[in-house]
Amino acid sequence: MEDVNNLYKYLNDKYIKPQRTAVLCGTVHCMMIIEELGLHLWKKYVIAPLKAEMLTLVLGALHDDRTGLSMTFKEKEIINGVLQSLVAVEKYEKKENSLKLYEMIFEVPFLEETSEHYRLEASRLLQEGVSKFMNKILERLDEEDVRSVEFLQISSYIKVRRICEERMVVDKLEAIQNECPTIVQNERKDDLRNAFKLLKLTQGGLSVLASQYGEHIKKQGLDTVTSPIQFVEGIINIHSKYTLFTNTVFSNDPVFVSARDIAFSAVVNQTTKGRCKTPQFFATYCDYLLNKSRKDGFNTEVDEKLTKFMDVLRYLNEKDVFENNTWRLLAKRLLFHSEIISEGEEALLDKLKLACGNHLGTKIRQMLADSTFSFDLTKKLKEMTKIDSESFQVFSVHVLRSRTWPIEQSTSSFAVPRELEKSAELFEHYYPEELKGRQITWLYNLSEGDVQLNYLNKQYTITMGTFQIAILLEFQKTDSKTCGELMGITKLNPAQFQNTIQSLVNSKLLAVAAGKQDYSQPSTVISLNTDFWSSRSKFRLETIPETEATTSFIIKDRKEYLQAVIVRIMKSKKNLHQNVLIQEVLSISKSRFDASVELIQECIKTLIGKKYLEETSTNEYSFCGIENGLAGLYGLVADLSENFHKVIYNFRHEYRSFLRIIRARRSTSCNINEKVESVFGDDLLISPTGVV
Incomplete structure (x- = not known):
């Protein structure tokens, strides 16, 4: 039609178009240019009378193409030309929707036929098994996308795709989701990849697959061995495996990344x-x-x-x-x-x-x-004491700053054995002059040494703590001692003594009679085990671990951290409701630990007591400022000092008044309490009643 229009271009430009301008003014009848006239005649004498037969032939050809009967290139050109003509004939129509004829004659029946075709196709494919079904459905969707691009208008692409997804995926969603536990458990990557692609096409369809995936990861993690090193390496290997799995199979989709993270959080x-x-x-x-x-x-x-x-x-x-x-x-x-x-x-x-x-x-x-x-x-120091003492050459000292190391000084008193006193005295004597101003505290509970056992058939060298050494040295001249004697010599408190004795008995260096293992009783007899044997000639003797101090330290550290977070928030916000403050504290502290609401409330009360915060109304707090907080630390002392001066001043003033009353009534008998109460009120009470 364009060729014919170009052939009569001169006629269109010189005669018809000027006449069309006149038509707009209403002077002559409407005239069409050659192309418009041809399209009008095609629509009137070809499309209108033959649309039913044409639709049947086009739908039949497309159906054959879907079922595997491929069309020749010439047939494809004919189908494409017919469908394009439904759009082309509307070229000169003054309508908002230029595809109205195309949609009315072809698109609506085509979508209905597509829906019915894929409804039957999905039911047929599902009978072959879910695994093959998912693979075939993806193939059908890709084929339909190619077919849409080849024959249809752009506006039809989405409509056809939506119908295909509804008939083949949404309608069969239950069957796909029922297969998810099996393919997840067996980790069938191809099936999982196909299920992911199909379920992603539905609203909320990924939730079941993601949940099954997360539970599978969680089970794998919980089945790891409980040995610390093996547990951590097992978790690391599982995390590496499923991180790669999530990337290659699920394309790092946020739903599956979240499911993986939730599962590992539960495991860890x-x-x-x-x-x-x-x-x-x-x-x-x-x-x-x-x-x-x-x-x-x-x-x-x-x-x-x-x-x-x-x-x-x-x-x-x-x-x-x-x-x-x-x-x-x-x-x-x-x-x-x-x-x-x-x-x-x-x-x-x-x-x-x-x-x-x-x-x-x-x-x-x-x-x-x-x-x-x-x-x-x-x-x-070893160089300095090389001449003075040879024993110091095997002596080493750790000088630790307090609050830098996770150590606690033992509350137990301790009598240092004579064998260790000389080295400690030498260290204090040669301690550098520039550090003399610092206070030295010996941490005997953390000190250790090597003890050589020579009373057995085999010589052993054992590294043990100072408390253990002190007790073991008491058996150099005797084979048995009572707990009362050992406690009196070492000066250890009962808890530390029992812990030390228990470690030596557990290592079988010392022995106690069966049924008499109550180390709190002074009469309990502890004996040296002369039959001790070990396959190793050199080893370390561990003490019984103490976890209470660690737990209390963590709780204390958490309270200090939460108080700092609360002050930082309130310094910025100035005024906050309790619930809002707690939520902000929980959000910030989550990076270090999961704080409980009770602990946060306790910290808020502590800060109110320190005057960093004040409760302005019910469950609402305001920031008082650092100055007020520091003032809170000294407030009590200042108040006591001020009140004390007032009391002293008033007492001196009223005491003079009291003396004047006594002098004025020197010869009169009176009750002292009456006069005291008249001067001091109820603040001071003198209990005996006397007569002046």
């Missing part, structure tokens, strides 16, 4: 008898990596393990407990195993500080500084 924060052991396991694993980096250096393997461990660490809720245990294990390592860390350990600690933040990083930095100072100091 699992509790046994109300207690979560994961923070201790994670800290032990960090210590294991430090050992490995010390032996093998900070190689690619250690770096990769640490990176993967950091990915898992973010799921831990009680990060403060992990940091505390890591802090304690590092302190134990520096005190009892290695004074100076290797380059590999230092690189590992740098990455750990970067991951955990300044809270742990500052402590580690200060501890390393103390260890370096202690190593240099011990080396210097």
Whole structure:
């Protein structure tokens, strides 16, 4: 038609178009240009009378193409030309919707036929099994997309796609979801990938598959072994596996990433008898990596393990407990195993500080500084005392700053054995002059030494604590002693004494008669085990661990942290309702631990008592300011001081008045209480009644 229009272009331009302009003014009858006239005649004499037969032939050809009877290139051109003509004939129509004829004659019947075809096709394919069904459905959807692009108008693409999805996916959604547990459990990647693609097409269809996926990950994680190192490495391996799985199968879809994270959070924060052991396991694993980096250096393997461990660490809720245990294990390592860390350990600690933040990083930095100072100091003192004392050459001292190390001074008194007194006195004598102003407190509960056993058939060298050494030294001249005698000699308190004796009995160095293991009784007899045997000639004797101090320290640290968070929030907001304040505190503290509402309320009351906050109305607080907070610390002292001066002043003034009354009535008998009450009121009461 365009060729004919171009052939008569001169006629259109010189005659018909001017006439059309006149038509607009209403002077002559309407005239059409050649192309418009041709399209009008095509619509009137071809499309209108033949539309039913034409529709039947077009739908039949498209149906054959869907069922596998491919059309020739010529047939495709004919079908495409017919459908394009339904749009082209409306080219010169003054209508808002130029596709109205196309939609009325072809699109509506085509969509109905498409819906019926794929309804039957989906039922037929489902009989072959869900796995094949999902694969075939995806193929049908892709084929229909290609067919739409080849024959249909752009506006029809979405309509056809929606009908295909409704008939083949939405209508069969239950069958697909029922298959999800099986394919998730067996980890059939192709089926999972197909199910993901199909269920994503439905509203909320991914929830069932994501839930099954999360439960599967959780089960895999909970089935890991309970040994600390194996548990953490098992969690790391599972996390690496399902992170890759989520990426390759589910394209890192947020729904499945969230399901994976929830599952790992449940695994990492699992509790046994109300207690979560994961923070201790994670800290032990960090210590294991430090050992490995010390032996093998900070190689690619250690770096990769640490990176993967950091990915898992973010799921831990009680990060403060992990940091505390890591802090304690590092302190134990520096005190009892290695004074100076290797380059590999230092690189590992740098990455750990970067991951955990300044809270742990500052402590580690200060501890390393103390260890370096202690190593240099011990080396210097050994050079200075080389002539004076040979025994000091096997003596090393750790000089630790208080509040930097996770150590607590033992409340038990202790009588230092004579064998250890000389070395301690030498250290205090040669202690550097520039540090003389500092107070030295010996931590005997953390000290240890090597004891050589020579009374057995085999010689043993055992590393043990100072309290254990003190008790064991008492058996050099005798084979048995009572608990009362040992406690009197060592001066240990009952709890520390029982803990020390229990560790020696458990190691079988000492023995106690069966049924008489009550170490609190002074008459209980402790004997030296002369039949002791061990396959190792050199080993370390561990004491019974104490967890109460660690727990109380963590609770105290949490309270201080929450108080700091509350002050920071209130300093910014000035006034807040209690519920809003609690929610903000929970949001901030979540990165370190899950705080309870009761603990937050307790911290709020503490800050009110310190006058950092004040309760302006029911459950609403306002910030008083740092100055008021500091004033709260000194308020009581200031009030007492001021009141004391007032009382003294009033007492002196009223006492003079009282003396004047006595002098005026020197010869008169009176009740002293009457006069005192008249002067002082009820604030002062003199109990005896006397006559002047």
